[in-house]
Amino acid sequence: xxxxxxxxxxxxxxxxxxxxxxxxxxxxxxxxxxxxxxxxxxxxxxxxxxxxxxxxxxxxxxxxxxxxxxxxxxxxxxxxxxxxxxxxxxxxxxxxxxxxxxxxxxxxxxxxxxxxxxxxxxxxxxxxxxxxxxxxxxxxxxxxxxxxxxxxxxxxxxxxxxxxxxxxxxxxxxxxxxxxxxxxxxxxxxxxxxxxxxxxxxxxxxxxxxxxxxxxxxxxxxxxxxxxxxxxxxxxxxxxxxxxxxxxxxxxxxxxxxxxxxxxxxxxxxxxxxxxxxxxxxxxxxxxxxxxxxxxxxxxxxxxxxxxxxxxxxxxxxxxxxxxxxxxxxxxxxxxxxxxxxxxxxxxxxxxxxxxxxxxxxxxxxxxxxxxxxxxxxxxxxxxxxxxxxxxxxxxxxxxx
Amino acid sequence: xxxxxxxxxxxxxxxxxxxxxxxxxxxxxxxxxxxxxxxxxxxxxxxxxxxxxxxxxxxxxxxxxxxxxxxxxxxxxxxxxxxxxxxxxxxxxxxxxxxxxxxxxxxxxxxxxxxxxxxxxxxxxxxxxxxxxxxxxxxxxxxxxxxxxxxxxxxxxxxxxxxxxxxxxxxxxxxxxxxxxxxxxxxxxxxxxxxxxxxxxxxxxxxxxxxxxxxxxxxxxxxxxxxxxxxxxxxxxxxxxxxxxxxxxxxxxxxxxxxxxxxxxxxxxxxxxxxxxxxxxxxxxxxxxxxxxxxxxxxxxxxxxxxxxxxxxxxxxxxxxxxxxxxxxxxxxxxxxxxxxxxxxxxxxxxxxxxxxxxxxxxxxxxxxxxxxxxx
Ligand SMILES: Cc1cc2nc3c(=O)[nH]c(=O)nc-3n(C[C@H](O)[C@H](O)[C@H](O)COP(=O)(O)OP(=O)(O)OC[C@H]3O[C@@H](n4cnc5c(N)ncnc54)[C@H](O)[C@@H]3O)c2cc1C
Numbered sequence: 001x002x003x004x005x006x007x008x009x010x011x012x013x014x015x016x017x018x019x020x021x022x023x024x025x026x027x028x029x030x031x032x033x034x035x036x037x038x039x040x041x042x043x044x045x046x047x048x049x050x051x052x053x054x055x056x057x058x059x060x061x062x063x064x065x066x067x068x069x070x071x072x073x074x075x076x077x078x079x080x081x082x083x084x085x086x087x088x089x090x091x092x093x094x095x096x097x098x099x100x101x102x103x104x105x106x107x108x109x110x111x112x113x114x115x116x117x118x119x120x121x122x123x124x125x126x127x128x129x130x131x132x133x134x135x136x137x138x139x140x141x142x143x144x145x146x147x148x149x150x151x152x153x154x155x156x157x158x159x160x161x162x163x164x165x166x167x168x169x170x171x172x173x174x175x176x177x178x179x180x181x182x183x184x185x186x187x188x189x190x191x192x193x194x195x196x197x198x199x200x201x202x203x204x205x206x207x208x209x210x211x212x213x214x215x216x217x218x219x220x221x222x223x224x225x226x227x228x229x230x231x232x233x234x235x236x237x238x239x240x241x242x243x244x245x246x247x248x249x250x251x252x253x254x255x256x257x258x259x260x261x262x263x264x265x266x267x268x269x270x271x272x273x274x275x276x277x278x279x280x281x282x283x284x285x286x287x288x289x290x291x292x293x294x295x296x297x298x299x300x301x302x303x304x305x306x307x308x309x310x311x312x313x314x315x316x317x318x319x320x321x322x323x324x325x326x327x328x329x330x331x332x333x334x335x336x337x338x339x340x341x342x343x344x345x346x347x348x349x350x351x352x353x354x355x356x357x358x359x360x361x362x363x364x365x366x367x368x369x370x371x372x373x374x375x376x377x378x379x380x381x382x383x384x385x386x387x388x389x390x391x392x393x394x395x396x397x398x399x400x401x
Numbered sequence: 402x403x404x405x406x407x408x409x410x411x412x413x414x415x416x417x418x419x420x421x422x423x424x425x426x427x428x429x430x431x432x433x434x435x436x437x438x439x440x441x442x443x444x445x446x447x448x449x450x451x452x453x454x455x456x457x458x459x460x461x462x463x464x465x466x467x468x469x470x471x472x473x474x475x476x477x478x479x480x481x482x483x484x485x486x487x488x489x490x491x492x493x494x495x496x497x498x499x500x501x502x503x504x505x506x507x508x509x510x511x512x513x514x515x516x517x518x519x520x521x522x523x524x525x526x527x528x529x530x531x532x533x534x535x536x537x538x539x540x541x542x543x544x545x546x547x548x549x550x551x552x553x554x555x556x557x558x559x560x561x562x563x564x565x566x567x568x569x570x571x572x573x574x575x576x577x578x579x580x581x582x583x584x585x586x587x588x589x590x591x592x593x594x595x596x597x598x599x600x601x602x603x604x605x606x607x608x609x610x611x612x613x614x615x616x617x618x619x620x621x622x623x624x625x626x627x628x629x630x631x632x633x634x635x636x637x638x639x640x641x642x643x644x645x646x647x648x649x650x651x652x653x654x655x656x657x658x659x660x661x662x663x664x665x666x667x668x669x670x671x672x673x674x675x676x677x678x679x680x681x682x683x684x685x686x687x688x689x690x691x692x693x694x695x696x697x698x699x700x701x702x703x704x705x706x707x708x709x710x711x712x713x714x715x716x717x718x719x720x721x722x723x724x725x726x727x728x729x730x731x732x733x734x735x736x737x738x739x740x741x742x743x744x745x746x747x748x749x750x751x752x753x754x755x756x757x758x759x760x761x762x763x764x765x766x767x768x769x770x771x772x773x774x775x776x777x
Contacts, residue, residue, distance in 0.1 A: 129732070132660075134661060134731050135661045136661040136663075158732075159732045202736055202738070203736065203738070204735045204737060204742075205597075205727075205735055205737060205742040205745065205746055207737075211732070211736070268529075268532070269530035270530060270532035271530065271531065271534050275532060278532070278763075279763075280759035280760075280762065280763055284759070328724075336757065336759075339529050339532060339556075340527060340529050340557035341529070342753060343557070343749065343750045343753045343754070344594055344595070344596055344602075345595040345599070358593045358594045358595060359594055360592075361556075361592055361594075361604050371597055374749075375597060375749075376735075378724060378728075378734075378735065379732070379735050381728060382727075382728060382731055382735070383732065386728070386731065388669070388672070388675075392671070
């Protein structure tokens with residue numbers, strides 16, 4: 001064992017930090033202070049800048065537009081992006097779909113779909129969940145029936161994040177109605193402008209619209225948009241989820257939240273001086289911080305684990321579970337740092353048309369959106385594999401229960 | 402001791418139940434929330450006609466002598482249905498503050514008008530820098546002629562956007578006084594906004610505002626406000642009990658219906674255990690609510706500890722039950738169109754109102770323990 005960080009890694013971090021400081025436009029960075037639901041135009045501008053540097057998808061293979069960075073370098077890159085409050089990138093395209101197309105897509109699919117993702121030109125949504133297929137995803141019913149060189153897609157997806165401004169959706173669909181549930185599923189790329197695709201916004205408890213229902217009615221999808229083999233969609237979906245096993249800890253986001261909490265609690269006055277110095281609050285913050293450090297070192301262990309490393313891989317399964325809990329707790333503590341105004345509904349961003357007309361008297365940039373974020377983070381332990389299901393996986397696959 | 406409701410209390414609880422069953426569908430509530438006031442003035446009059454506004458007041462103050470148990474029964478029912486009318490701000494916080502204020506013609510007339518449902522009153526006491534310390538006031542009062550001028554900023558003033566009258570605390574040399582302020586008077590600014598649960602509240606700025614008369618002169622204004630707050634804390638904890646119990650019922654019904662992996666969610670032991678924990682939190686909150694109501698009649702330190710223990714436990718229970726109710730619903734719990742998310746947001750607001758868990762634990766620490774609150 002050696003817990004020292006190599007000299008080259010420090011140098012790498014400085015290089016990334018300097019680049020971001022110079023390249024991130026000031027207005028985007030300012031909006032990033034309320035880093036929750038980034039604006040699409042901000043993300044796109046930023047992705048073009050990153051793409052020019054060759055850094056929009058460091059985790060992709062180098063020959064497809066990625067880099068040959070080590071897992072630790074990629075982690076540091078993400079960490080620096082969060083530190084600088086850069087917009088949150090198109091996760092669906094870059095983190096979920098991208099690696100699948102890199103690994104299983106045809107050269108034609110790679111040539112067609114990867115460059116627009118890298119450049120932020122096209123936006124993707126993830127069409128997995130359905131009204132009756134949530135935790136039990138394999139029970140999904142949206143069907144795709146072969147008709148010549150097209151699939152005819154019928155069914156409904158739901159909880160589809162950002163589908164209201166997505167150009168494309170990658171969907172799990174049932175192409176075989178008789179096979180065992182997992183075996184009948186295929187992975188299909190669908191252009192959202194195809195006739196028969198409709199979407200309906202879902203408003204969530206943070207006062208925003210990021211979720212949507214997506215309906216498919218006799219939607220004709222060229223057979224060329226099937227990824228990999230028909231009936232193998234489930235294994236690609238599993239590959240996709242495994243690929244985000246350290247990012248699902250959202251530890252860099254939570255570290256950023258802690259900075260935000262510290263900032264807000266330093267400004268917040270109490271009869272005994274700034275809130276940050278009061279015993280109850282300081283203790284809560286210190287506890288959160290210690291837990292985030294433990295989480296980050298767990299991430300580091302996973303980043304350094306080799307394929308067959310059982311210990312490293314079992315740690316991976318706790319990252320989402322604990323990371324999502326800390327993520328919500330951090331947002332709740334940030335709201336608490338606002339005192340009375342932590343219960344106020346607040347606008348999310350300058351462009352949001354859901355912006356309430358009547359605003360609480362909050363002047364600090366960092367405070368905007370904090371309470372809404374606290375509400376939205378309630379979902380962290382639900383999406384991406386709910387905590388109850390995560391615990392079952394740990395009990396079964398790690399403990400062998 | 403007797404934990405069963407008397408015939409009159411049962412009748413009150415039943416009539417509250419009938420009220421929200423009749424008036425509060427999800428859709429009608431949503432419409433009311435979107436209206437200019439964020440509640441219905443017609444319903445407020447109906448509530449006055451039912452005699453509930455003064456339910457807790459003594460008969461000599463024009464009430465019905467139902468005491469804090471009466472208010473708690475009403476608030477529990479209102480919590481179950483997420484009732485929006487300003488009962489907490491006007492009928493409990495303001496009314497109880499006034500009821501504990503020194504007698505005067507102004508006070509007596511105001512009490513009468515409130516009970517009749519004619520005026521809406523908001524207590525402008527809390528300030529951002531107080532951090533849940535109910536005794537902390539920065540706003541200042543200065544003598545001018547026979548009256549006073551007020552200067553200060555009050556935050557999260559419940560009911561202020563619709564109030565006809567503001568009761569304002571401000572500090573002079575002799576201590577904290579309680580003043581009557583017309584929200585439409587010059588130099589008063591009410592900045593209205595919404596809390597996360599959609600209710601309208603406001604921050605109030607007083608910039609050299611003339612107050613003709615003090616309801617309680619400097620030095621005697623804090624005591625009635627603290628009593629008003631004690632009653633409001635009981636009210637809001639009763640509301641939490643109602644909201645938690647409704648959230649628990651909704652969740653129980655949902656997990657019995659929702660199927661995943663070929664079984665009802667309620668078949669999974671993890672879900673059963675979580676719901677059992679939620680029930681435990683709910684029942685402990687109910688117990689400590691009763692303890693808090695009993696504590697209202699206790700001498701100073703004992704009362705403070707009783708009330709703060711109640712709010713600390715209830716705040717934490719409200720968060721636990723609210724968060725897990727959403728959790729067990731899955732994504733649908735996160736939506737505006739589904740009731741449970743509204744319960745969570747109300748419970749979140751309640752958990753932070755009039756001091757959060759930390760603030761009340763801190764208050765317990767600062768209050769000498771001369772008694773064990775429950776059994777003296
Ligand atoms: C903000 C947000 C964004 C999302 N974005 C997307 C997206 O872009 N694309 C997409 O496809 N999906 C998305 N989802 C959907 C998400 O993946 C699902 O919410 C998740 O899979 C859970 O499914 P469900 O909501 O149907 O809950 P259910 O599966 O109905 O679960 C409800 C509750 O029961 C528990 N439960 C279920 N099964 C068991 C069991 N066997 N044992 C114990 N407890 C159990 C769950 O843990 C949960 O607490 C999003 C969800 C949210 C909230």
